[in-house]
Amino acid sequence: MNGTPTAAAGSPTALVELAGVGKRYGNVTALEGVSLAVRPGEVVCVLGDNGAGKSTLIKIVSGLHRHDDGVFRIDGEEVRLTSPREALDRGIATVYQDLAVVPLMPVWRNFFLGSEPVTGRGPLRRLDTAAMRRTTREALLRMGIDLRDVDQPIGTLSGGERQSVAIARAVHFGARVIVLDEPTAALGVKQAGVVLRYVAAARDQGLGVVLVTHNPHHAHLVGDRFVLLRRGSMAGSHAREEIVLDELTRQMAGGSDLDRLGHELARIRPSEPDRKAP
Template identity: 80%
Template sequence: MTEAVGRTALVELSGVSKNYGNVRALEGVSLEVHAGEITCVLGDNGAGKSTLIKIIAGLHQHDGGTLRVDGEETRFGSPREALDRGVATVYQDLAVVPLMPVWRNFFLGSEPRKGVGPFKRMDVDLMRRTTRSELLRMGIDLRDVDQPIGTLSGGERQCVAIARAVHFGAKVLVLDEPTAALGVKQSGVVLRYVAAARDEGLGVVFITHNPHHAYLVGDRFVLLRRGTTVGRHTRDEITLDELTEQMAGGSDLADLRHELQRR
């Protein structure tokens, strides 16, 4: 793991809490994201992962604790503010337009233009060339950037979204369950490009419920259960078996195993 001692975290949450009315979604959650490292956040449904994503992405504001970006205490007012500070979030549904070509989705909402006045138009050639070269730089060799993005596999679409975030200057990449709906082979493709983003120097937050995927790429692990932190570890502090056991509930799982044994 990259040595992080003495370095300022790109993003740091300290004791962050979030309430929705009388429901406490997060309570006292802390994590660090460093350049060139992957921080994995693990938890089952209802653990608080979605709320954590929304706070980092600028969709929701935290009620307690602190959020720091490059060491500066911050409270994002919108996703645009988060993007302007270099925090890009790739959601599970990806927010792509399936019938549009890959290059159009790559630049969606940020299209470069050429010409002046009434003759100003999208620079399609530049978008095609840039999409192809940026995908290749990340090791993604698509057959044709003119094909509709909906014809790509789930893993390929995830990889296009990662390459897009890298191209537009993200320093922190938040990935929402990128392998959740994928098979083993496609999950491997995505994990390869998650590692490529790390190697580009980005800090990555990898949200997942799969400890095997997390352990393949993770440098730090934060385990959530019912909105609270039940474990924080670096890679050299925990084995895959220990991570899996904590993810599965530890003593709760042992009690269930005992209860289900044949008498």
């Protein structure tokens, strides 16, 4: 985007950068010392078990909550977001798991809901339906989604397709960074594949993607960098070439914790070979 290259690496400025960010709710520390950077055309996966602080991180990046410690930069500029609207205006769009779609409305009406283009003036001011249909079809095609009929109710699409329309919508309305909250959690293997394909399509269009998930298999398919969270703090940050899937899975599941669990279960059922022994 406005890519002022940093002197050191020559890589573009991070669209979103967190440095040592923390968040407290009263006495409870929800997040501590988290750092990550998302550059254009990069997928950063945030991995963690339930309660690891993933949703707190999303809330900070999407402008729902303000961080207490550390630095949050957008395009290199330090910010404190006060509302989701402000995040949107700065190009950060969040696609939540429980998607913001109206099932009985056609795809094209959903696509433009809240930002409908109008044409004509006075009492003849009306929705530009032709442009809405055309733009929806084009925006979806650009993401590789080929809906023959954008007039069908969005509820008739599969979960993966709906998720993909939401991503295409975010891209169309000027998002430069998309934050995806567990996009594959409720989906079957095939549908998850569909969504991951569109994540890759968004990346190939030069967007930054923050993919929040607890599924290391899905993350490893598209991720450029993996940030591991455990109990509110960073448990690791690895570039794609530094880590293999097995290691990622092991670390995410709690590393030595899992080894101990393996031993424990092996004792209960001695016939089972101890597969996870280091």
